[in-house]
Amino acid sequence: MTAFLAIIGRDLRLGVRVGGEALTLVLFFVMVGVIAPFAIGPESATLARLGPGLVWIAAFLSMLLGLDRLFRLDDEDGSLILFRHAALPFEAIVAAKVIAHWLLTALPLIVASPLLAILLEMDLRAWGLTVASLLLGTPGLVALGTIGAAVTVSLRRGGLIAPVLILPLSIPLLIFGATAASGAEAGIERSALLFVTAISLVALVVAPFAAALALRMGED
Amino acid sequence: MTVDFAAKKPGWFSRLANPGQFLAWTAPFVWPLVALTALLFAVGLYLALIASPPDYQMGQTVRIMYIHVPNAWLSEFIYAVMAVASLGTLVWRHPLADVAAKAAAPLGATFTGLALISGSLWGRPTWGTYWQWDGRMTSTLILFLIYLGIVALWRAFDDPGRAGRVIAVFTLIGALDIPVVKYSVDWWNTLHQPASISLMGDEHMPPSMLIPLLVMTFAFTLLFVTLHLVRMRTEIGRRRLTTLERQAAARLAG
Numbered sequence: 001m002t003a004f005l006a007i008i009g010r011d012l013r014l015g016v017r018v019g020g021e022a023l024t025l026v027l028f029f030v031m032v033g034v035i036a037p038f039a040i041g042p043e044s045a046t047l048a049r050l051g052p053g054l055v056w057i058a059a060f061l062s063m064l065l066g067l068d069r070l071f072r073l074d075d076e077d078g079s080l081i082l083f084r085h086a087a088l089p090f091e092a093i094v095a096a097k098v099i100a101h102w103l104l105t106a107l108p109l110i111v112a113s114p115l116l117a118i119l120l121e122m123d124l125r126a127w128g129l130t131v132a133s134l135l136l137g138t139p140g141l142v143a144l145g146t147i148g149a150a151v152t153v154s155l156r157r158g159g160l161i162a163p164v165l166i167l168p169l170s171i172p173l174l175i176f177g178a179t180a181a182s183g184a185e186a187g188i189e190r191s192a193l194l195f196v197t198a199i200s201l202v203a204l205v206v207a208p209f210a211a212a213l214a215l216r217m218g219e220d
Numbered sequence: 221m222t223v224d225f226a227a228k229k230p231g232w233f234s235r236l237a238n239p240g241q242f243l244a245w246t247a248p249f250v251w252p253l254v255a256l257t258a259l260l261f262a263v264g265l266y267l268a269l270i271a272s273p274p275d276y277q278m279g280q281t282v283r284i285m286y287i288h289v290p291n292a293w294l295s296e297f298i299y300a301v302m303a304v305a306s307l308g309t310l311v312w313r314h315p316l317a318d319v320a321a322k323a324a325a326p327l328g329a330t331f332t333g334l335a336l337i338s339g340s341l342w343g344r345p346t347w348g349t350y351w352q353w354d355g356r357m358t359s360t361l362i363l364f365l366i367y368l369g370i371v372a373l374w375r376a377f378d379d380p381g382r383a384g385r386v387i388a389v390f391t392l393i394g395a396l397d398i399p400v401v402k403y404s405v406d407w408w409n410t411l412h413q414p415a416s417i418s419l420m421g422d423e424h425m426p427p428s429m430l431i432p433l434l435v436m437t438f439a440f441t442l443l444f445v446t447l448h449l450v451r452m453r454t455e456i457g458r459r460r461l462t463t464l465e466r467q468a469a470a471r472l473a474g
Contacts (some may be wrong), residue, residue, distance in 0.1 A: 151390045155376050164372060165390065168365040169397045172404035179408070195407075199400065210393050217310075217385035 003088045004096050011100030014073070021069055025062050026108045032058035033116040044121045051120035052130045052181035058116065059109050059134055060174055063141045064163035066105040070097060070149040071215070080153075080215065090216070095208040098139075098146050106138035129189055130181040133196055137177035140200030143207035144170045150211035154218040172199055237316045239456045246449060253446040260439035267432035275429075284342040286432055290440035291335035295363060298328035298444065302370075303395040306388035316452075318384030319459075321391065322374055323451035327444060329367035336360055355409035359402045366394050380459060 015022055036054050040046060074080040083093045110131060117127040148166035155161065173196060180192035235241055268286035275282035302324045308317030339357060340350040351357070370387060377383030425433070 147390070147393055151373070151386050152376075154382065154386070157376070161369075161372055161376055165369040168362045168369065168401070169394065171362055172397075172400050175404045175408045195404070199404075206393070206396070210389060213310075214386055214389040217389055218382055 003086070004092055007083075007088075007093055007096040008100045008103075011097055012103060015069075015100070015104040018073075021066065022104045022108055025066050025105055026112045028065065029058050029062040029109045030112055030115055030119075032061060033119050036120070047121045048123070048126070051117070051122040052126055052133075052183075053178050054120060055113060055116050055122075055130050056133070056174060056178040056181055059106075059138065060141070060170070062109055063105060063138065063145060064167065066101075067145040067149045067162045067166070068152075068159045070101050070146060071153040072149075075153050084216070084219070091208045091212045094146065094150070094212045094215070098142055098204070098207060098211075101146070102139055102142045106134070106142060110134050110138070126181070126183065129183050133177045133180040133189075133193060136193060136200055137173050137180075137196045140173050140196070140203040141170055143200070143203035144173075146207045146211045147214065150214040150218070153215065173203075237314060239316055239319070239459075242316060243453060243456055246453060250446070250450060250453070253442065253449065257439060257442045257446050260435065260442055264432060264435040264439045268436055272429050272432045278346055281342060281345045282429070284338055285429075286436045288335060288338040288342055289433060290437040291331050291338060292360065293437055294440055294444055295328065295332035295335050295360060297441070298324050298331060299363065299367075299395065299398065301448075302328065302391050306391040306395075309384050309388040310392070313385075315381070315384075316456075318380065318388075319452050319455045320448070321384065321388065322380075323448055323455055325367060325370045325374055327447055327451070329364065329371055331440075331444065332360060332364040332367055336364060353409065355402075355406040358409065359398075359405045362401050362405070363398065366398070370394070 033054060036050070037047060040050065071080060074083070084090055086093065113131055113134065114127065116122075117130070122130070144166050145162070148162035151165065152162045176192045176195040176199065180189045180196060183189040236245065264286070269283055272283070272286075274280050302321050305317045305321035305324065308314050309321065336357070339360075343352065344350050370391065373387055373390065374383060377386070
């Protein structure tokens with residue numbers, strides 16, 4: 001358990017100290033919200049109706065963009081080989097990295113979501129539902145993304161392939177997440193939230209094993 | 221202490237699946253398969269385009285069905301072929317399973333693309349639109365995107381052995397995820413569009429239309445089998461060529 005927590009701590013420290021990519025992702029997330037009114041017009045009724053969906057698209061794209069850093073640095077400096085032969089099972093290490101990656105890339109987006117809610121003229125209920133659906137859905141996105149990152153880590157130019165691979169697979173999360181966030185019909189958000197939670201939980205269980213397998217298979 | 225130097229004699233399956241043996245024993249099958257496919261297409265197209273009656277509602281446009289349904293069936297069948305091949309790669313580490321998975325991916329993308337194109341050409345006269353966000357169409361589109369992702373992944377790796385193993389993991393994850401995608405798209409669609417247009421159920425199809433459909437399905441499946449076999453043979457040849465080139469280069473350098 002100590003080793004597990006140590007890996008989370010190490011990834012968090014690396015993420016905060018090196019490169020500042022977490023902040024750039026938040027900036028990208030907010031910018032998608034900023035450019036949306038230019039594209040669809042500034043009428044508050046339209047914005048309020050499209051708001052939750054736009055927040056989900058912005059989060060979806062930001063998460064996909066951040067995937068590449070999950071294993072890339074560890075692969076380059078050789079830590080991945082050390083992890084592979086550590087006392088802790090490799091799957092547990094991947095799970096720790098999933099948690100750290102969620103804390104680094106998804107949590108800042110959720111913290112920044114009030115800003116988007118104001119820009120897109122969402123009311124308090126819509127914002128609350130969006131935050132709830134993001135809290136429940138982003139772990140699943142990170143889990144699926146981990147598989148994509150693990151598959152493409154041995155590619156020198158894998159940056160664009162992981163998002164292309166993972167995007168179709170994560171459409172269910174987008175469907176249920178955005179439905180829950182929009183709260184279009186009374187009562188529908190609850191069942192949609194349950195679906196999001198279910199998919200996230202299954203993805204979180206499968207991803208460490210699948211990603212660890214892909215990383216092992218990708219070794220020389 | 222004695223050491224047994226005699227290697228275990230490989231079973232019949234290992235011998236059939238050895239890449240060199242595979243090239244040898246499949247060679248006589250290629251041209252008969254091509255001929256049989258052509259014959260089935262001739263019979264199927266005659267039955268579908270000339271001998272079968274027009275539909276009482278859709279008229280002549282129903283003939284698109286004889287192209288569309290086989291392609292749609294292949295779009296799912298080929299993914300199953302890839303998933304089984306991936307299992308073979310991961311469990312038995314067999315190079316021929318890699319070759320089978322690699323050869324199937326672009327074919328799957330092509331047939332799925334054809335299913336989408338023929339479907340939208342059929343949708344235009346019958347539904348009045350090329351594209352509808354109908355559950356089945358949407359999930360076929362997503363399947364098409366997954367195929368394209370896998371093809372892009374195959375092209376990105378330079379080492380075929382590593383590519384085969386890694387892509388096998390991804391293909392199997394995709395196989396797990398595709399049913400989830402399908403059901404969530406259906407759910408999403410019924411949410412937004414309750415009155416979905418349903419095609420005629422198979423139980424209403426008269427034999428005069430069912431038989432051409434079955435022949436065409438069989439013809440398209442055989443077309444896939446033929447193309448897959450040829451692509452597998454080409455891929456084995458390509459890998460051998462790479463090895464020979466490397467050996468030649470090493471000899472020059474040494």
